[in-house]
Amino acid sequence: MKAFSQKPARLSLLIAVSIGLSACGGQKAQENAATNTNTEPTPAQAKEFIHKAESKLADMSIEANRAEWIYSNFITEDTAALAAAVGEKYTANSVKFATEAARFASVKLDPVNERKLNMLRTSLVLPAPLDPKKNAELANISAELNGMYGKGKYCFKDGKCMTLPELSAIMAESHDPKLLEEVWEGWREISKPMRPLFEREVQLANEGSRDLGFKDLSVLWRSQYDMKPDDFSQELDRLWGDVKPLYESLHCYVRGELNKEYGDDVVSKSGPIPAHLLGNMWAQSWGNIYDDVAPENGDPGYDVTKLLAMHDYDEKKMVKQAEGFFTSLGFDALPETFWTRSLFTQPKDRDVVCHASAWDLDNKDDIRIKMCIQKTGEEFTVIHHELGHNFYQRAYKEQPFLFQNSANDGFHEAIGDTIALSITPKYLKKIGLLEQVPDQSKDIGLLLKQALDKVAFLPFGLMIDQWRWKVFSGQIKPSEYNKAWWELREKYQGIRPPVARDESDFDPGAKYHVPGNVPYTRYFLAHILQFQFHKALCDIAGDKGPVNRCSIYGNKAAGEKLNKMLEMGASKPWPDALEVVTGKRDMDAQAVLDYFAPLKVWLDKQNKMQNNQCGW
Ligand code: X8Z
Numbered sequence: 001m002k003a004f005s006q007k008p009a010r011l012s013l014l015i016a017v018s019i020g021l022s023a024c025g026g027q028k029a030q031e032n033a034a035t036n037t038n039t040e041p042t043p044a045q046a047k048e049f050i051h052k053a054e055s056k057l058a059d060m061s062i063e064a065n066r067a068e069w070i071y072s073n074f075i076t077e078d079t080a081a082l083a084a085a086v087g088e089k090y091t092a093n094s095v096k097f098a099t100e101a102a103r104f105a106s107v108k109l110d111p112v113n114e115r116k117l118n119m120l121r122t123s124l125v126l127p128a129p130l131d132p133k134k135n136a137e138l139a140n141i142s143a144e145l146n147g148m149y150g151k152g153k154y155c156f157k158d159g160k161c162m163t164l165p166e167l168s169a170i171m172a173e174s175h176d177p178k179l180l181e182e183v184w185e186g187w188r189e190i191s192k193p194m195r196p197l198f199e200r201e202v203q204l205a206n207e208g209s210r211d212l213g214f215k216d217l218s219v220l221w222r223s224q225y226d227m228k229p230d231d232f233s234q235e236l237d238r239l240w241g242d243v244k245p246l247y248e249s250l251h252c253y254v255r256g257e258l259n260k261e262y263g264d265d266v267v268s269k270s271g272p273i274p275a276h277l278l279g280n281m282w283a284q285s286w287g288n289i290y291d292d293v294a295p296e297n298g299d300p301g302y303d304v305t306k307l308l309a310m311h312d313y314d315e316k317k318m319v320k321q322a323e324g325f326f327t328s329l330g331f332d333a334l335p336e337t338f339w340t341r342s343l344f345t346q347p348k349d350r351d352v353v354c355h356a357s358a359w360d361l362d363n364k365d366d367i368r369i370k371m372c373i374q375k376t377g378e379e380f381t382v383i384h385h386e387l388g389h390n391f392y393q394r395a396y397k398e399q400p401f402l403f404q405n406s407a408n409d410g411f412h413e414a415i416g417d418t419i420a421l422s423i424t425p426k427y428l429k430k431i432g433l434l435e436q437v438p439d440q441s442k443d444i445g446l447l448l449k450q451a452l453d454k455v456a457f458l459p460f461g462l463m464i465d466q467w468r469w470k471v472f473s474g475q476i477k478p479s480e481y482n483k484a485w486w487e488l489r490e491k492y493q494g495i496r497p498p499v500a501r502d503e504s505d506f507d508p509g510a511k512y513h514v515p516g517n518v519p520y521t522r523y524f525l526a527h528i529l530q531f532q533f534h535k536a537l538c539d540i541a542g543d544k545g546p547v548n549r550c551s552i553y554g555n556k557a558a559g560e561k562l563n564k565m566l567e568m569g570a571s572k573p574w575p576d577a578l579e580v581v582t583g584k585r586d587m588d589a590q591a592v593l594d595y596f597a598p599l600k601v602w603l604d605k606q607n608k609m610q611n612n613q614c615g616w
């Protein structure tokens, strides 16, 4: 990771706290410009400022990354204090740089420097106010929120306490609505005490945003997409509008099947689905309930979790296999240090942030993942997701520091997922996990499984920041945080809480990215982009379709094209990067619709045959 900007890599405290602009080194440039308030700054002065800021940032980011890595791997009061201290220093300087960058806004520069200057100004994720006391307060709050999430546990009545990976396993496997309800509610105990901290965090970061000339933090967050913030919001509405009918068909079918399984008392035939029955702590992806909703004749008859167990895959072997996909495309193998420095399994003797992440400690080769891997098909996909970050990071390492990032944050989140779309039966057979590729009559089952993960995710990926942006802009007041959260959950996802909620709860805080201050719209974008990338790479690989059966495994031409885009980093506006792989300059949901087209027909037929009443 890099503490700078919205890097996907770890996003915890430092990224959150700051934008990671550098410390002291930029000072000279700042003094120059600051003492020069009466005359227009010159292009030469602007370039000098950018150059110094960039090299200081690069230096400082390494210390910041290390402090952050240690904190996330050993959560204690001491590591929190050290990480907060580094974050505080970093933020103070970041904010100074961002302020300074704004002073050069009217200087005519070449496109490269203009882009860098804009990044210096807009890439903060949690800008602190200029007041050092408030900066320190924000750094401490951010560290504390992260730690609260990482240390979160729920203790059952018999005294047994469980961490999130264990609780998630129950959510994935149990069919006992009472147990599911207890676990669902239990996990949400951890976030109640976050509420006042979050509220203060928002206040401070809004003040920091205003100091930098942005109306509020929502505007700042939406300023990072090479277009006007409000145009970006409209883009999201457009994309969501395109996929919504597909989501509604899926929702309708799933609700019907759950109604059959649990009965009217638990799941009504109309109205929102209770959130504890969808196989996931946040009801964000539903692949774990595949068996409950699988088609009678279209089931492919295999399950990756079982295949991994049958073939004795341990955590490291799962990572090795994922690496093998990338090397088959022509990417170099991961460095030795990746294997010695990464965290693959949950330590028994200490608190760590288990939420999966990919890191780039030295902005060169010291790439790592940190993940409490569970030996499941779901986690096998997450490993590909994380390695996508690492391979991206390594591909752009020759870019200047400020461009060592993805084209937009959705790209970073989409790369590993794109590769994982190629984990088809054909691929599983190739690597010896599956004996026989099911015939095409089983595609509906495969598509349904994929839709439960990918299509179900879309409204969730969108709603988190719809909530946060309104919180940042003041449209949602602290006194209605939870109410507004559930209104949006219902509006977008058509789900409801299984038990009554009120403002003593703070359910948003039970999702990592809220206490972690990680923007979430990136995942919505990624769930559109990955289908565009997959289709384009399959075309390059000469696959004749259908696209859900395509695997680009071993295809060097596809790998080369992908690498071309990754190498660009953030050096160009994202449409340029998109064009390299897809030939198109727009994010476009058509690839999602095409991928799932046969399933959509099937879902609509099922819904009609079963007289399912759709909508909520
Ligand atoms: O947070 C992640 C990754 C790390 S960037 C594991 N994801 C989102 C989530 O878990 O909520 C991947 C998909 C959505």
Ligand code: ZN
Binding pocket: 008, 385, 386, 389, 412, 413
């Ligand atoms: Zn990610």
